[in-house]
Amino acid sequence: MPEVPLRPLSTRSVVLSLLLAAHPPEFSARELVRCVEPVGITEATLRVALSRMVAGGDLHRADSGYRLSDRLIERQRRQDDAIHPATKAWRGGWEMAVITATGRGAAERAELRDDLAALRLAELREGVWLRPANLRRRWPEHLAGLALGFVARPDEPEQVLVGALWALDDWAGAATRLLSAFTTAARPADTFAVAAATVRHLLTDPVLPEPLLPVGWPAARLRAAYAGYQNEVLQLAQSARPAPGGPRLSRSQVVL
Numbered sequence: 001m002p003e004v005p006l007r008p009l010s011t012r013s014v015v016l017s018l019l020l021a022a023h024p025p026e027f028s029a030r031e032l033v034r035c036v037e038p039v040g041i042t043e044a045t046l047r048v049a050l051s052r053m054v055a056g057g058d059l060h061r062a063d064s065g066y067r068l069s070d071r072l073i074e075r076q077r078r079q080d081d082a083i084h085p086a087t088k089a090w091r092g093g094w095e096m097a098v099i100t101a102t103g104r105g106a107a108e109r110a111e112l113r114d115d116l117a118a119l120r121l122a123e124l125r126e127g128v129w130l131r132p133a134n135l136r137r138r139w140p141e142h143l144a145g146l147a148l149g150f151v152a153r154p155d156e157p158e159q160v161l162v163g164a165l166w167a168l169d170d171w172a173g174a175a176t177r178l179l180s181a182f183t184t185a186a187r188p189a190d191t192f193a194v195a196a197a198t199v200r201h202l203l204t205d206p207v208l209p210e211p212l213l214p215v216g217w218p219a220a221r222l223r224a225a226y227a228g229y230q231n232e233v234l235q236l237a238q239s240a241r242p243a244p245g246g247p248r249l250s251r252s253q254v255v256l
Helices: 011-020 029-039 043-055 070-083 106-118 158-165 168-184 188-202 219-238
Strands: 059-062 065-068 094-099 122-125 128-132 147-152
Touching: 011 029, 011 043, 011 065, 011 070, 011 188, 029 043, 029 065, 029 188, 029 219, 043 059, 043 065, 065 070, 070 188, 070 219, 106 122, 122 158, 128 158, 168 188, 168 219, 188 219
Parallel strands: none
Antiparallel strands: 059 065, 094 128, 094 147, 122 128
């Protein structure tokens, strides 16, 4: 099985991965030092990165520590939706969005396409986007007036339409490789990188109804693996908090 190509993570990326996985998204400096130490990031390097992230608007500095900015809180919401998508019973209908906006530049058209893809719609042909109507979500206000929305039922077999809209075999193959990488990661830095790649991949999961999915679809297992990573991150952070009594986790008990 081909290996998963992992992006090297900067100190900023590691800090953001930690905070995006936390609820609420806030850690003290001491907790962050504890979490990044296994990755090979020194306290001095971390503090330089934190100062730059505050100056750049990524983080807010508070008495209790560092918290994601409002802009990144929205990114966390999208990430949470990817990990735990809200679904509803599918009754055979399909959402169809038809782009009605004209006279938009290339950058605006690309942004609109990204917005529709983030809603887990897929483009059947230029300006026509579809998906099964099994998701619970609101249409973003900034898209109002740019597209007309319908619920329709296709004449052709749904499996044929699904095959035209999504490369499900490719998605499942990449998900399986990520699952394997979670279990074979030799270093904490590798696990961080696998977790970041997992979030990116889950953002592209079409979240189709069960009848339209191939047998053995790995999305639920991938979400469970990432949820386990989130739990380990929180345990590691909590182990840095002063506790007057009771057991504490040692570094050997927590592997990121």
